Amino acid sequence: MIDDSESDSDTSVDWLGPLGASEENEDEGDRDAILNQEENEKPGTSLEVDDNVDPVSEDLGSGGSLSKKGKYNVTFNVLWKKKYTFITEGKTNYQTKCIYCASEFRINHGGENDIIKHLSTMKHKTNVSASVSSKKINVFFERAGNDDRKKKTALAECVYVFHALKHSHSYNSSMSCGSKLFPILFPDSNVAAKFTCGRTKATKVVTAILAPLSKEQILSDLVEDHPFSIATDASDKGNIKTFPLIVRNFNKSSGVCTKLIRFFNLESKKSVDVANALVAALSELED
Structure with a gap:
């Protein structure tokens, strides 16, 4: 006769073997792994990395720093100015300025990629086209040492305006249109090459030079009684x-x-x- 009291021992028997302290330790390990996984899944504990930013930019030597959220901030690199001649430093290290657009934009997220994106914008393309078609301001100023040619050109412009005024020619037709013919008709003349006398300039020549001179001549005749x-x-x-x-x-x-x-x-x-x-x-x- 089998005693039931002896079959109920502290260690239970299974077909796979005794269920002892080893499986209990494995259960505790699984619980710890689950708790650690839940703890890691809480917001604010993981390090976010922006895939579009390369933290290591050894070829360009750009610096950077980690923000509070863990994102890598790219700073302005002076070597970019050689590659993109239209950009310069912005107000902060995380900004750059476009000379054509006269505006600043941030480069801390994408670095050089942000500059490339700015190149494709319609605003930048329009401003570049306007800059290419516009003349630089130094074109409108004469270099030193050309005083004699400047005097001859100014005298020729005054004579031409006086001729148009004497014969009652229109400023638009005679000045604005006619003065453009001289560089074409006389290409070997330095005076004709610099001859420019449109409607606005002709008006100033009349009101500021010819009219005061005419008054002086009239008054000089009247003082002789x-x-x-x-x-x-x-x-x-x-x-x-x-x-x-x-x-x-x-x-x-x-x-x-x-x-x-x-x-x-x-x-x-x-x-x-x-x-x-x-x-x-x-x-x-x-x-």
Whole structure:
């Protein structure tokens, strides 16, 4: 007869062998592995690495640092300025500036790849095209040592403007268009090569050079006590009355001359107002 009390021992028997302390240790090891895995899966404990950034850039020598989130920040590398002549340092080490676009952008995430992406933007392409088609500012300035040629060119421009003014030529047709023919007609002339006199420049030549010179000549003739007379007449331009001040005098070399001194505007055609305006205009010439 088998005693049941003897079959129930501290160590149970299985077909695979005794179930002892070894399997209990394995169960505890599995529990520890699960707990460690759950602990690692908690947010904020893993190190994030940006796959687009190469932490080691020995060929370019770019520096960098790890941010609080564990991402690698790429700093500006001076060697990039040789490869991309249009970029320079930004306000911080993590920024670069595009000269064409006059704007800054960050390069701490992608490094040189961020510069390549900027090249493909429409803004950069447009600004590059505008820069290529525009002339540099130093083109508009003469170098030292060309004073004689500059004087001859300025004199030729003044003569050409005086000719157009004398024959009542249009500034647009005669100046802006006609002055462009001289470099083509006279390619061997240094003066013609630098001859530029469009509508805006011709207007300045008349108002700043020819008109003051003409007034000086008229006043020099009048101080010699030769007989002279003045005349004016109203001409409506919209709701404004325009009055030219004309002087007619005698000159020994030229004979009788009729010249325009100035224009003035009035809102009235009354004789008293016109007379007062003539006195005021002549007083300004006297000063």
